[in-house]
Amino acid sequence: MKTKLKTLLISAALSTGLAAGVAQAQERVFFGIATGGTGGTYYPLGGMLAQVISNNSELQGKKISATAETGNASVANAGLLGRGSIESAFVAADVLDAAYNGKNQFKGKEIKNLRALGALYPETVQLVAQPGINNFADLKGRSISSGSPGSGQWQLLGDLLSAYDMSRDDIKEDYSSFSQSAEKIKDGNLDASLITAGSPTASIVELSNGHDISIVPLTGAPVKKLLEKQPYYAQTTLPAGTYKGVDKDVETIAVRAIWATHTDLPEDIAYAVTKALYENTDTLAKVHVKGKEISVQTALESVSIPLHPGAERYYREKGLIK
Template structure:
C-alpha cells in the first residue's frame, strides 16, 4: 500500500503538470515474475519492466521519453523462477513471468511434476535467450561422468523449479536419484555459498551467462564447471528435448579457462491468455522499440541476445501458443506469415 500511495502521489503531480492528455491516462500495474537476485531472470525481468513502462505523466516516446505502454507501470518481482511463475500466471497472481521452455511445455501440457495440474492459460510473448545449464564444482574438482554424483551432496535447484525437473530426469539416466544422493533444494546464491563453505560437492543451475553469483564464487573461492561429454549432451537432449547442445566459452568466468560443453534451454516471456489482447500487443511492440534496445544492450550481458529476429525461435516446438496480442505484432512485423 505504501508503494502504491507513493506512486499515486508522484503521478498526481505529473498529471497536473502534463495537462488534459495525461489526466486521461489510467495507471495500470503489470507484475512480471522473475527469479532469485543472484541469477539472470531478475535483472532481465527488471530491464523488460523498465522498457515496457510509461507511467501517467511521463514523456511520450515521440517527445524523447521511454517508448513503453502509456499508463503502464510494470514491476519485476523476485520469485522461485520458472515453476513458481507459471503457477502464478495461471492463477492470476501475476500478469507475466519468465520461464524455461521445458517447464513451460510440461506445465501447459500437464506432464512430469505437472501431471494432473496442467496450466492451459499460459501463452508466449517472446523467446528471450538461451539458458546454459551450469554444473558447478569446487575448485580443482572434476567428474568422470554424471554417474559420479551418486553418494554426493548435490544442489538440484529450488523445489519445483524448471531446472530441478529437468535435472532429475537427466540424472535418472545415470541411476542417480534422491535415494542415492544427498540432494539440496536451494537457489543459486545459497548453492554457491554451500559450495564455497564445503557443504556441497556440486550443484546445477540454468541461467543466461554470466551469472552474478557465479562470478562472485569464481572471484573468491574459485570453481570448476563440468564439461559434458558428447554422450552426456546427446542423452540429456534425448531425455529433455528442450535442452539443446550449447557451449559456455572459456573466460566467461575468468577462472574457468576452458570451453564448457553443456546443454541449454530457452528462456521465455510468458503471460495469461486472458490478458487483454491490445495490452499484450502494445507490450510486445514496446519490447522491440529503440529505447528497449538500448536498455537491453546496456543493462545486462545477456540482453544483447534478446532480439526481435530470435523472438520466435523454438516457440513452435514447445507447443504453447503465442498470445493473440503478441501474434498480431509479429504478423505485422513480418515474422509470421
C-alpha cells in the same frame, strides 16, 4: 483468480505561488513481470524490461507502468500465471510446455490459460562444483543442490541422473537457491550446484572471484540420451573466461527462456509490451550480456504453446507470421 491488471487515476494538483491550479487526471495501467532470485539472470533483465516498457508504451493516452518482481523461477512463475496473480513471467521453454500440456511436475494439473509473448535468450546449464569434481560421475555420494523440489532444476537433475545411470539415492540432494548454494560451496558445505541461467550468472561470478571452482562438462552419450528425452535442450559451449579460473571452453547444454502471460491479459497490452521489448533490445544488452541474444528474429524459437493474440498481431506486422 482474475488478473490483477488494473488502472489507477492519479490526480496531480497544480499550484502556483499565489493559488492552486486545477487537478488533472492521468490513467495508468500497471503491468507486473515475475522473474527469479537476485542471484540469477531473470531478475536484472526483468528490471530493465520493466523500465523499457514504462518508458516506451502508451495506449491511447494510457501510460503502462511496469514493475519486475522477484520470484521462485519457472515452475512457480507458471503457477502465478495460471492463477492470474501476475500479468507476465519468465519461464523456461521446457517448463512452460510441461505446464501447458500437464507433463512432468504438472502431470494432471495442466495450465491451459498460459500464452506466450515471445522467446528471450538461451539459459546455460552450469554444473558448478568444488575443484577436483571434473565429470558428472564424480558426484556419486556427494552433495548437490537442485533447487526447490518440483522445480525445473530439480526435474533436470533427475533427468541427468537417469541419463548417467544414477538415481537420487546416489547423491546427497540439497534444495538451496542459486545464491545460497554458492555460499555453501564457498564455505565447503556443498559439493556442487546445478544452476540454469543466462551466463555469466551473478551468484557464480561472485563465488568464482573468491573461491576456486569447476564447471563440469555435460556432453557425450549420456547427454545425447537426455537431449532425445528433452528436445528443448540443446548442446552449447560456455566460453573460457566466463568465470575466474575457468580457462577452457566447457561443453554443456542450454534451454531458451520464454516470456509468458495468460488469456486474461488484454490484447492491446500484450501488443504494446511485446513491441516495447523487441524494439528496444539494445537497452537490455547494456544490463546483461544475455540481452544481446534477445532478438525479434528468434522471438518464436522454442515457443510450443499458443501465442497471445496481442503478441501474434505484432509478429504478423513484422512478417514473422503469415
